[in-house]
Amino acid sequence: MSRTAVPAQERATREPRVATPRRLLMCRPQHFDVTYSINPWMDPRKPSDAGLALLQWERLRELYLSLGHTVEVIEPDPAFPDMVFAANGATVVDGKVLGARFRHVERTGEGPAYFQWFLRNGYRDVLWPEHINEGEGDYLTVGRRLLAGTGFRTDPRSHAEAQEFFGLPVTGLTLVNPNFYHLDTALSVLSDDEIMYYPAAFSPGSLAVLRELFPDAVTASDEDAAAFGLNAFSDGRHVVLPQAATGLADQLKRRGFEPIGVDIAELLKAGGSVKCCTLELRDR
Template sequence: MQTALIRRPGPRLADGLVTHIERTPVDLGLAFEQWQSYVDALHGAAWTTIEVPPIDECPDSVFVEDTMVVYGDVAVIARAGAEERRAEAAGAAETVAAQGYRLVSITAPGTLDGGDVLKIGSTIYVGEGGRTNAEGIRQLRAALEADVRAVPVKKVLHLKSAVTALPDGTVVGYEPLVDDAGAFDRFMGVPEEAGAHVVLLDDGRLLMAASAPKSAELFSGLGYEPVLVDISEFEKLEGCVTCLSVRLRG
């Protein structure tokens, strides 16, 4: 059985950071409903969830993926590129440690956001840009026994704002927002920005945003089963399906 860490939205969600898009009003009540539907979708795919303690003073804390990188039996605790978000890490670290993971922490002057890290087998792509720096990538490489590759991120907030990967390892992305598609061994363009974001529920099912119907149709044609959730209020804060959870080993 697969397990995911989640963290419920706080009352200041609408004040979350926005860097690459125009700020638009967030409906907090709808955001709570959408978050619950996201969690229900995980449960519907036979995942269990563990809640990280809420931290109401941090508007972006629902984006719990940014707090860590989990690989094998190690959880690398991030040091957020945005100073306002660094308080989010402590509670997440305690929660993942309770699941038996060995902790390693990114330290100054390194910065690393979990949303910049795309794992495909033993290869780990890390976006170097606004939130993750070269020193953070160096420390991540030292902490993990893996092939860690830095790739540029300039057009979007995080690497996984631009690309994720299908179960067969093919990287998918919305090409106008991908800085270097050639950095990936296999790349396939998708017709919508939100279509670049998938969570692998299992070998056949992909958790996706409802705002990417054309991409869902594309993936269906490849034999996958898209599971669509409406996350419109989180998309207003540059959020996507990947950043609302940390997927752990079974």
């Protein structure tokens, strides 16, 4: 029997999970604030605390370092209070960088800022996109495939652009619930062949595709999805996720993962959590 044919819960009893050190890019929320609304989570009338956001972010960065990961930091621009959400800044696979082109005018300047960081740091195989895409917010790499979200932010024409650039198959998935406006709010990659996701966030056709590709996936409850439990980061063993997503944490434990709950609730006021703060630099 092939490895992929072994159900995940059975595999967890046979093979210990192995963490793979990752190289990550993050951006301090020094200028974090909710001054506009471009998703249902954002309400400028509710106070936000940049100091608390920075403290929670620093704890996340320190956790990554303690787990053996490398964290690079891009300088924040005071003009962009959402720049803390580094996952939206690009997609990096095999050392190739597909830049991000944002849909909303409030964030359009972030794309060039992240693109310039890659150029300054020696990346040469880079592409400024023709079509709107919001980086790893809507592009998630699972094994040698990209899962690509659309419906609220990323233009579906970008999917073909990404496939041509990376030379990897791209599977388009349509989001239908505005509370889950990016793919990384509704789906998380756990390993090269495992994911967890929230079924109600997807169109019927996309849900059928996910069930075909990942029949043994972890599925999130309404409560865990609303807590942004799917906006998580996995290194193959440790899964860092919002501490309120206790149901997901229990499921992950049963499958042999080590969930680590964190409090990053201040950033949720802008519609982001663990994964939104974390761009993986998949160098060759």
